[in-house]
Amino acid sequence: METQTIKQQQKATKTTERISGSEAIVRCLIEEGVDILYGYPGGAIMPVYDELYKYQDKIHHVLTRHEQGATHAAQGYARISGKVGVAMATSGPGATNLITGIADAQIDSTPMVCITGQVPSHLLGSDAFQETDIVGISTPVTKWNCQVTKAEDIPEALAKAFYIAKSGRPGPVLVDITKDAQFDEFDFSYEKCTKVRSYNPVPDTDISKVEEAAKLINGAKKPLIVWGQGVILGEAEEQLKAIVEKAGIPAAWTILGASAIPTSHPLNVGMVGMHGNYAPNILTNECDVLIAIGMRFDDRVTGSLDTYAKQAKVIHFEIDPAEIDKNVKTDVAVLGDAKTSLDLLLPLLNENSHKDWHQKFKDLYQIEYDKVIKNDLYPTKEGLTMAEVLKEINIQSEGKAAIVSDVGQHQMIACRYADFNVSKSNITSGGLGTMGFGLPAAIGAKMAAPEREVVSISGDGGYQMTIQELGTIFQQKAAVKVVVLNNDFLGMVRQWQQLFFDKRYASTEMVNPNFVAIAEGYYIKAKKVTKREELAEAVKEMMESKEAYFLEVCVEKEDNVFPMIPSGASVSDIRLE
Amino acid sequence: MSTEKQLFTVSVYTENNIGLLNRISAIFQRRHINIESLNTSPSEIYGVSRFTIVVYMTEVNMKKIIGQIEKQVEVIKAYYHTEDETIYQVSGLFKIKSELLFEERQIQNIIKESNARIVTVNKQFFVLEKSGKREELKELHQKLSEFGIMQFTRSGRIAVTKDEMKISSLLENIKNN
Numbered sequence: 242m243e244t245q246t247i248k249q250q251q252k253a254t255k256t257t258e259r260i261s262g263s264e265a266i267v268r269c270l271i272e273e274g275v276d277i278l279y280g281y282p283g284g285a286i287m288p289v290y291d292e293l294y295k296y297q298d299k300i301h302h303v304l305t306r307h308e309q310g311a312t313h314a315a316q317g318y319a320r321i322s323g324k325v326g327v328a329m330a331t332s333g334p335g336a337t338n339l340i341t342g343i344a345d346a347q348i349d350s351t352p353m354v355c356i357t358g359q360v361p362s363h364l365l366g367s368d369a370f371q372e373t374d375i376v377g378i379s380t381p382v383t384k385w386n387c388q389v390t391k392a393e394d395i396p397e398a399l400a401k402a403f404y405i406a407k408s409g410r411p412g413p414v415l416v417d418i419t420k421d422a423q424f425d426e427f428d429f430s431y432e433k434c435t436k437v438r439s440y441n442p443v444p445d446t447d448i449s450k451v452e453e454a455a456k457l458i459n460g461a462k463k464p465l466i467v468w469g470q471g472v473i474l475g476e477a478e479e480q481l482k483a484i485v486e487k488a489g490i491p492a493a494w495t496i497l498g499a500s501a502i503p504t505s506h507p508l509n510v511g512m513v514g515m516h517g518n519y520a521p522n523i524l525t526n527e528c529d530v531l532i533a534i535g536m537r538f539d540d541r542v543t544g545s546l547d548t549y550a551k552q553a554k555v556i557h558f559e560i561d562p563a564e565i566d567k568n569v570k571t572d573v574a575v576l577g578d579a580k581t582s583l584d585l586l587l588p589l590l591n592e593n594s595h596k597d598w599h600q601k602f603k604d605l606y607q608i609e610y611d612k613v614i615k616n617d618l619y620p621t622k623e624g625l626t627m628a629e630v631l632k633e634i635n636i637q638s639e640g641k642a643a644i645v646s647d648v649g650q651h652q653m654i655a656c657r658y659a660d661f662n663v664s665k666s667n668i669t670s671g672g673l674g675t676m677g678f679g680l681p682a683a684i685g686a687k688m689a690a691p692e693r694e695v696v697s698i699s700g701d702g703g704y705q706m707t708i709q710e711l712g713t714i715f716q717q718k719a720a721v722k723v724v725v726l727n728n729d730f731l732g733m734v735r736q737w738q739q740l741f742f743d744k745r746y747a748s749t750e751m752v753n754p755n756f757v758a759i760a761e762g763y764y765i766k767a768k769k770v771t772k773r774e775e776l777a778e779a780v781k782e783m784m785e786s787k788e789a790y791f792l793e794v795c796v797e798k799e800d801n802v803f804p805m806i807p808s809g810a811s812v813s814d815i816r817l818e
Numbered sequence: 819m820s821t822e823k824q825l826f827t828v829s830v831y832t833e834n835n836i837g838l839l840n841r842i843s844a845i846f847q848r849r850h851i852n853i854e855s856l857n858t859s860p861s862e863i864y865g866v867s868r869f870t871i872v873v874y875m876t877e878v879n880m881k882k883i884i885g886q887i888e889k890q891v892e893v894i895k896a897y898y899h900t901e902d903e904t905i906y907q908v909s910g911l912f913k914i915k916s917e918l919l920f921e922e923r924q925i926q927n928i929i930k931e932s933n934a935r936i937v938t939v940n941k942q943f944f945v946l947e948k949s950g951k952r953e954e955l956k957e958l959h960q961k962l963s964e965f966g967i968m969q970f971t972r973s974g975r976i977a978v979t980k981d982e983m984k985i986s987s988l989l990e991n992i993k994n995n
Contacts, residue, residue, distance in 0.1 A: 376837060381844045385891040386837070405891055438989070439833050439894040563885030 471535015
């Protein structure tokens with residue numbers, strides 16, 4: 242009771258100012274520490290843009306070329322910085338164009354706040370010009386959303402939005418604000434949100450569960466860690482590394498977990514899943530204790546659930562209780578955020594090296610190297626491989642670049658072959674598989690971390706889905722390095738057609754434009770490479786460029802990505818050819 | 819855990835929020851689960867709403883769905899219970915021509931035997947209310963159908979559990995933390 246009275250007094254004495262709803266929106270963003278937001282103006286959001294004009298020395302609005310680009314840029318910003326990305330759009334088509342990025346952020350747990358303008362409240366429900374029920378439309382793909390129809394409700398709604406987006410398992414939030422609420426004036430004051438009664442973002446870690454987990458791990462002969470993005474979101478990279486090293490446990494990663502432990506770490510045994518590495522996939526079905534940390538057993542990771550790690554005891558460290566037993570039945574579930582749980586686990590673990598077990602990973606790696614990796618990295622055929630390009634980027638960047646990939650074959654190659662020596666370096670659309678994600682996400686990443694080298698890697702298909710964002714790169718002078726690995730095909734679909742549809746290449750062949758001319762049309766330095774002997778020099782020139790740079794590499798047209806677990810097959814049925 | 823399908827009563831305690839029904843029903847929709855009945859009402863706690871949802875599904879999936887419901891920001895807590903674990907009722911209203919009440923002796927007997935209650939009577943029609951199990955309402959409906967029913971409607975299930983649901987102490991904890 243006492244604290245409440247003090248709080249009330251504070252509220253009463255807090256100075257307020259009479260400002261418009263639209264100014265309040267911008268002031269709220271500044272209060273939340275937003276320095277950059279991405280968006281596109283239009284009728285129902287114009288009052289806010291008018292305020293952004295006035296506050297441009299405090300907050301930088303980036304005009305993208307499409308609202309989808311704004312969401313992906315906000316995602317890239319969030320993924321590299323760990324901060325909340327912000328996207329803004331007008332009502333109607335502006336708002337609906339955000340949906341793909343919102344769905345992407347939802348499934349990949351990316352903190353994002355989207356603000357949309359809405360028609361004036363007296364027109365709601367009347368099929369007014371540019372009216373869509375964006376709250377209804379976005380409901381299944383947002384962590385939380387709401388509509389604000391009164392100016393005085395804006396600060397509380399936005400404070401709640403930022404808190405929910407960032408806390409616990411992060412996700413996208415949408416706040417829809419009617420135009421009259423933007424115009425109306427009210428007494429503004431801002432208080433950050435720190436609690437929502439019905440919402441428990443981080444469940445308490447049960448120490449007895451940690452002890453159970455430690456007991457299983459200490460008794461294991463063949464333990465395997467599979468970590469996911471939860472380690473990065475929970476900033477538990479150091480804790481994970483300490484556990485891996487102390488207990489000598491081979492550790493593999495999901496696509497979104499990449500970079501939490503450096504690629505070069507001797508106990509990093511590679512990626513799991515459909516196009517992951519041979520050893521961790523095969524040995525998932527041989528380990529005796531499987532330790533899943535901040536990952537959600539996606540079907541692209543597990544393959545057939547009926548044959549997934551059936552021999553193993555499964556320990557699941559997870560922040561989201563709804564993930565426990567959702568796909569894989571666990572023996573010990575440790576709820577809580579990764580950092581807290583792993584901190585508690587570390588002192589309970591015995592030192593170990595599991596030499597023989599680790600040797601198995603090395604042996605299987607050698608098989609994968611001989612059958613796949615060698616040919617990818619050092620091909621003897623004439624055509625360039627995608628992996629060669631990654632190898633050159635690794636050399637030039639010393640494995641420190643943030644790799645922003647799109648979706649398809651090049652994405653799998655990028656994740657397989659890029660050196661990730663710095664955390665938060667693999668920015669890709671993992672869960673939704675959104676073609677067109679890469680280029681705008683790279684813009685957001687570069688603007689959030691200008692000190693870092695950001696390389697966007699796309700295929701010729703996905704690149705053309707958001708190619709207009711070259712305009713944003715040019716206008717913002719964002720020094721993004723844009724690589725297109727061009728095989729004149731929608732390569733991953735073509736690969737499936739070759740393997741499973743008797744080479745009937747239905748609508749996968751691309752007749753492509755002059756990509757260099759397009760980049761140059763946006764005044765971006767550009768080069769095209771078709772021969773192996775030109776590659777190293779071209780990549781070097783790109784990486785040394787202080788400005789944005791576009792590099793097209795024409796690669797072998799019908800290369801396939803291996804290893805591969807065919808859809809619905811067991812992880813141990815992974816194919817090398 | 820049973821993999822047989824059965825009826826479950828789901829009780830969801832929530833903040834009273836526009837659009838929350840949409841969020842909750844979407845979770846069932848994604849898995850193609852038909853909602854057998856749905857009722858929303860205030861709960862025993864001031865300011866907290868309660869959804870009572872009846873679904874027919876396996877317990878394995880029920881558990882997963884409860885997790886996904888509880889994950890929603892404005893959901894305070896969700897529970898599921900089997901038929902044996904709850905006391906439940908539905909309510910039905912029958913609108914019937916008044917002349918039948920006076921002319922058909924049997925109708926009066928049906929009303930008496932079924933423990934139905936006459937809500938209102940006027941010259942044209944009378945309205946009969948019956949609360950009970952769904953089967954009891956079905957039986958009454960069958961009997962009255964022979965004479966003609968002008969209108970009929972049945973409510974969603976409302977249910978309380980035999981065991982305590984520790985929602986009050988949960989909210990108390992949240993408040994104090």
